[in-house]
Amino acid sequence: MRVNSPPFPAHNLIESAQHWAAAQPSKIVYTFLVNGEEQEQNLTYSQLDQQARIIAGRLQHDLLPGDRVILLFPSGLEFIVAFLGCLYAGMTAVPMPEPLQERHVLRVRSIVEDAQSRLILTSKRLLSQIQLWQSRNPELQTLDFRAIDEIETYWADRWQAPALDEHSLAGRPAFLQYTSGSTGVPRGVMITHDNLFANCRMSSESFFIDDSTVMISWLPLFHDLGLISMILLALFAGCRTVFMSPFAFLQKPLRWLRAVSRYRGEVSGGPNFAFALAARKFNSEQCADLDLSSWRVAFNGAEPVRAATLAEFSQCYAPYGLSPLNLAPCYGLAEATLMVSFGVVGRGYIVYEADSQAFLQRRLRPAAAGRPALTLIGCGDIDRFDQQICLVDPDTNRLCEADEIGEIWVAGRHIARGYWGKPEETAAVFHAVPSAPDGRPELAEMHGPFMRTGDLGFIHQGQLFIAGRLKDLIIVDGNNHYPQDIELTVEEAHPAVRKGCTAAFSIDRDDQEQLIVVIELRAKVTDVDLPTIEQTITSAISKQHGLRLAELAYIREGTIPKTSSGKIQRRACRTAYLANRLSLWQAANSPVVASSPTS
DSSP, rough: OOSSSSSSSSSSSSHHHHHHHHHTTTTTEEEEESSSSSOOEEHHHHHHHOOOOOOHHHHHHOOOOEEEEEOOOOSSHHHHHHHHHHHHOOOEEEOOOOOOSSSHHHHHHHHHHHHSSSEEEHHHHHHHHHHHHHHHHHGGTTTEEGGGGGSOGGGGGGGGOOOOOOHHHSEEEEEEEEOOOSSSOEEEEEEEEHHHHHHHHHHHHHHHHOOEEEEEEEETTHHHHIIIIIHHHHHHTTTTEOOOHHHHHOTHHHHHHHHHHHHTTOOOOOOOOHHHHHHHTTTTTTTTOOOOTTTTTTOOOSSSOOHHHHHHHHHHGGGTTTOOGEEEEEEEEEGGGEEEEEOOOOTOOOEEEEEEHHHHBBBBOOOOOOOOOEEEEEEEESSSOOOOOOOOOTOOOOOOOOOOOOEEEEETTTTTOOTTOOEEEEEEEHBOOOOOOOOOOOGGOOOOOOOEEEEEEEEEEEEOOOOOOOOOOEETTTEEHHHHHHHHHHHOOOOEEEEEEEEEEEEEEETTTEEEEEEEEEOOOOOOTHHHHHHHHHHHHHHHHHHEEEEEEEETTTSSSSSSSOBBBBHHHHHHHTTTTTOOOOOTOOOSSOOOOOO
16 A cells, blocks of 8 residues: 555654664665666665764764755765765755866856855765866865765764754755756755655655655756655655666666666656657667566656657557556746646646647637647646645736736745845745736635746646746747747757757847747758758748747757756857857858857
8 A cells, every 4th residue: 555655753854764774774775777777886774874974973073054065976876875964964965966077167166155165075086086177276276075985984973963943944954956047047946854855745645655666767866856856755755766877878768768677667757858868769679678567657847848759758668568647747846846746647648739829928728620739738736735826927916817828836835945145036036926816806815925936837627737938938029939839840840950959049139039049950961951951940930930030050069058957048048149159060061050140
């Protein structure tokens, strides 16, 4: 029988981890697939608890409660131990991606300054490389790095459990999640112990997770989706997570599915691009012995969910035991700790065909036969948890009518405390209060305060549908256009365009908004192909969106601005375009193909 919450009194993940270390000390909680396949590194609950105490004892000796500690690790068990060590110590962890190049460490410097961190934890192996970079960069020499595998074991005996009362659970950050920066400058979201526990409970109840569950992951550990849904959720529920590095997955996407098959994984997922990549790399010969019948929750979130992707993925892997009913779209963001809404497990996903013209005016109307339509995916029920979700006109703060598309506002225990060191932004985003529309006094109870997501959406049949990012809207001739829809049109228009490597935005030129599209082309494209590619894309945009493409810019493979989690940074791309800083593409030693932009 499934148990949806811990069968013991716990108020935070420290208490959960210690309970499981005592109740099932020899059980493996984490298995890291070093090469993405069969080479394992395992960690039991008791080993995790002991190693966390070692780190926590040293941190408590050197720092003050609540101090921020940067975590700089590759994917692996060391990151998890360091993160839990920070929680055990009462410190605030600040996860960061592994620095693969010297310039990545320079970004760490800016996060250190913003978070006012006094210490950076890393591994002994990575520290030697960092010290080389430090020797060449004076601005890095003031940073204090410490390798966790050099901390003496006796510090475990000096550890004292932090005092986490009701006030500190709700107020003290457990960690700072620096946002991906897909729509602006990254900001440190303050996630409290209470936020973490509430969101883990939501995930556990949605996915019916108990201590017998096996989860499979390739997601980055420094990012909220991988960290909370795959790593911390195991500590909450007492189950096991088998994981590999994102690089192992990207090299061979089938490794993800093989891990589900080999370990009988029940819960696994990722952004839409992962499902698209796994479908694109499908090879029936390599899948001959694949068994996905155990996979009962295949969650899809963190970026727009595409109906075509779900259909293609299901078509490829349903013959190997994956039920299409187990594909579960979901929606969330760092400001809500992680998840806001989840697809219902075993029910399948809901599709809504919206009238395109009404949609552009932020009105919801089903598409009539023969009329242009947008296919949208429901991202889960809105009334399953102790939270409030409402749709608000972003210009007037008025609660939307039933047929309006509005900004998604959310309230609940899982909503973060705010942005670190940014009180004005915190007030604007996390303390919003809507006003009820005339004639609907029953909505006056939706008083908030709410967190403004910056995402547009609508509610249909109790499901939350995502329409796009508010700040990324393209407005031409008074009509609203969602960039992700234009990007999808471009990527489907011609096979030479790399999937997930397109950015659509508008610029103010000649006293009017003009549409610009930046694309990465596949390496085998030649200058002879370019006129055909441009004509095909221009025609598709005109036909499907009624827009004239002002310019199509080709850039080198692998250079489009993306966040650490793989999202297109449209604003960064627009800024680089206007500043002539895009890495423009050259084919067959021909001149650069793309005219110089003007601001």
